[in-house]
Structures are given as structure tokens and as C-alpha cells.
Amino acid sequence: MKTLVYIDHFKGEVQPASWEALGLGKSLGAASALILGSGVDAIAKSAFEHGADEVFVADDTALTDYRAEPFASTLSAFASSQSPDLILFPTTARTRELAAMSAIDLNTGVLTDLIGLEANGDEIIATRPIYEGKLVEKIVCSGKPVIATTRARAFPKPEADTSKSGTTTKVEVKADALTTVEGYSTSESAVNLGDAGVIVSGGRGVSNNPSLQPPAGMDDKQAELWRAQQGFALVTELAQVLGGAVGASRAAVDAGYIPYSNQVGQTGKVVAPDLYIACGISGAIQHLAGIRAAKIVVAINKDSDAPIFKVARYGVVGDLFVIVPALTEAFKKKLGK
Numbered sequence: 369m370k371t372l373v374y375i376d377h378f379k380g381e382v383q384p385a386s387w388e389a390l391g392l393g394k395s396l397g398a399a400s401a402l403i404l405g406s407g408v409d410a411i412a413k414s415a416f417e418h419g420a421d422e423v424f425v426a427d428d429t430a431l432t433d434y435r436a437e438p439f440a441s442t443l444s445a446f447a448s449s450q451s452p453d454l455i456l457f458p459t460t461a462r463t464r465e466l467a468a469m470s471a472i473d474l475n476t477g478v479l480t481d482l483i484g485l486e487a488n489g490d491e492i493i494a495t496r497p498i499y500e501g502k503l504v505e506k507i508v509c510s511g512k513p514v515i516a517t518t519r520a521r522a523f524p525k526p527e528a529d530t531s532k533s534g535t536t537t538k539v540e541v542k543a544d545a546l547t548t549v550e551g552y553s554t555s556e557s558a559v560n561l562g563d564a565g566v567i568v569s570g571g572r573g574v575s576n577n578p579s580l581q582p583p584a585g586m587d588d589k590q591a592e593l594w595r596a597q598q599g600f601a602l603v604t605e606l607a608q609v610l611g612g613a614v615g616a617s618r619a620a621v622d623a624g625y626i627p628y629s630n631q632v633g634q635t636g637k638v639v640a641p642d643l644y645i646a647c648g649i650s651g652a653i654q655h656l657a658g659i660r661a662a663k664i665v666v667a668i669n670k671d672s673d674a675p676i677f678k679v680a681r682y683g684v685v686g687d688l689f690v691i692v693p694a695l696t697e698a699f700k701k702k703l704g705k
């Protein structure tokens with residue numbers, strides 16, 4: 369099996385799921401890495417360290433910023449010349465577009481958001497969750513090459529071996545593009561919930577501490593937002609002590625407590641951390657759809673009948689304004705922070 373793995377990065381920072389895809393490619397046979405960008409020598413070095421048999425690089429200022437047209441043209445032309453059996457992408461916003469455009473160029477299909485993949489002779493059988501994770505389906509693609517995107521944290525990440533190195537091979541760049549990038553909004557890159565090993569999330573309950581007295585002169589909505597800020601400060605501190613990211617329910621996002629980029633669930637991010645701590649979240653079906661792949665769920669909620677307790681390995685019935693700071697202190701001591 370000859371696999372080409374697209375290494376996705378944002379301004380030189382590699383999405384860890386790229387290395388997971390490379391590890392998957394290696395488990396099936398020979399795996400080459402393909403890197404597009406400008407000044408990407410460090411990524412190429414890292415690709416060898418993560419086990420790539422060959423590293424192909426399209427390095428050009430025209431590829432400094434991701435844009436679909438030059439990236440897809442460069443990738444498709446290169447893939448046509450190499451004829452791999454399989455092209456793997458980590459699933460990200462960029463690669464969803466890139467994989468689809470390349471599939472059109474290469475006259476094949478895309479298997480998206482995979483959590484499993486096996487080869488049976490020449491046939492590649494992929495596994496992916498559907499219907500908000502309630503069912504898992506097995507699918508094959510009749511086109512060649514098979515193009516697939518892998519879900520973050522669904523496959524093991526190979527350890528980097530710094531003794532490994534190699535010589536990169538240049539790829540011809542197709543620089544034609546109708547668009548230019550004028551800038552980035554920081555909010556979209558602020559949270560990377562998909563790759564987080566620990567997520568501490570807050571729900572509507574983070575604003576529910578009537579004993580907190582907001583500054584004078586605030587109306588009810590302002591007081592609610594102020595209380596939510598105090599609640600999310602506790603959630604954030606716990607996340608920081610555990611080296612994790614902050615998530616939220618849709619109710620917290622809709623109420624304006626925290627940006628949409630933090631939302632977990634059916635219409636937010638689907639996450640797969642080792643540890644998910646839900647604070648003041650009831651556990652509505654749409655929220656649970658985003659955390660099915662979490663290894664351990666811990667729930668902190670005042671209401672012992674809250675549905676979140678049905679999926680929680682550990683449940684604490686109590687006020688998050690008491691429990692969360694106590695947990696933070698306990699972890700600080702335990703972790704020597």
C-alpha cells in the first residue's frame with residue numbers, strides 16, 4: 369500500500385492529527401509526507417522524525433497562506449504524478465475543502481472523518497461515526513486513489529525519533545490563485561478543542577451563583593454576564609492547571625458568556641479528550657453528541673437527576689462554585705503547581 373499523507377499546518381504549526389495520519393499510513397505500508405507552504409524546513413525535519421519514508425515539499429511564497437486553489441492544484445498535480453493508493457488528511461476546516469477539491473481533480477471520492485481504517489488486499493475499508501455518533505458505518509471508495517480524512521485523536525500519534533532524518537524532494541508549485549489572504553481573525557485560532565487531551569467545559573450553570581454580588585448599577589443581564597465571567601474564570605483556572613482547553617455548552621454560548629469557537633456538541637466541535645469535565649451542564653442530547661469519544665467524563669452538577677450523570681464515569685452532585693475551586697487546589701497540590 370502506497371500512502372501519501374498531507375501534513376496540515378497553520379503558519380508553521382502542525383496540527384498534531386497530521387502525525388496521527390502519518391502513523392496510520394505507516395501502519396499500512398510505505399507512507400510519504402507532503403508539505404505545502406513557505407519556509408517549511410522545520411516541518412519537513414519533523415516529518416522524517418515522525419516516521420515518513422519520504423518527504424515531498426512544495427515551498428513557495430505563493431503558498432504562505434492557505435488558499436484552496438493553489439494548494440489543491442499543487443496537490444492534485446503531484447498526486448497524479450505519484451499514483452498513491454491512498455491520500456490521508458487530518459480532518460480540519462482547511463483539509464475538508466482541500467480533500468474535496470483534490471477528489472474532483474483526481475476523479476475520485478472522499479471518506480471523511482474516519483475513526484478506523486483497514487486494508488483488505490487492495491480494498492481500503494474505512495470506519496466512521498454517523499447520526500451524531502449513534503451509529504458507526506463501514507465504507508469503501510471505488511475510486512482511486514482513495515482520499516480520506518482522519519478524525520483528531522482517533523489514531524495513535526507516533527513518537528518523534530530525533531535520530532531520523534532524510535533529504536526532501538521538491539514538488540512543482542501551481543501558484544495560480546484568484547484570492548489573496550488579507551488577515552486572520554484571532555478568535556478562530558484561539559481554541560483547539562479537537563486536539564485537546566483535557567477539556568473543562570462550562571454550561572448555563574456557570575452564571576448561577578446568587579451569592580456573588582455584581583458591581584452596583586448593573587441590570588439583570590449585565591449581572592448574569594458578570595457572574596458567568598466569574599464562573600468561567602474558575603473553569604479556565606482548572607483547565608490551565610490540567611494543561612487543557614476550555615469548552616462550553618450552546619446555552620453558555622447563546623447567552624454570550626463565551627465565544628462560539630468554544631462550543632462543544634452537535635452544532636459545535638466534536639471532541640475526543642482523555643478527560644472531559646462538564647461543569648453546570650445538564651447533558652442535553654446535542655451536547656452529548658460532541659463528547660461520545662471522550663475517554664473519561666466527569667460531571668459537576670447541582671441536580672442529581674441531570675442526564676449528564678448517565679454518561680459520566682465520575683459524578684459530583686454539588687455547586688460548581690465550591691467544587692471547581694476545590695478540584696483546582698487539589699490538582700495544584702498533586703501536580704506541584
Ligand SMILES: Cc1cc2nc3c(=O)[nH]c(=O)nc-3n(C[C@H](O)[C@H](O)[C@H](O)COP(=O)(O)OP(=O)(O)OC[C@H]3O[C@@H](n4cnc5c(N)ncnc54)[C@H](O)[C@@H]3O)c2cc1C
Binds near residue numbers: 573577637658689
Ligand atoms: C438543533 C440543536 C442543536 C444544538 N446543538 C448544541 C450543541 O452543539 N451543544 C450544546 O451544548 N447544546 C446544543 N443544543 C442545545 C441543547 O439542547 C441544550 O439546550 C444545551 O446543551 C443546554 O446547555 P446547558 O446544559 O449549559 O444548560 P441547561 O440545560 O440550562 O443546564 C444547566 C445545568 O447547570 C446546572 N447548574 C445550575 N447551577 C449550578 C451550579 N451552581 N453548580 C452546578 N450545577 C449547576 C443545572 O442543574 C443544569 O443541569 C442544541 C439544540 C438544538 C435544538
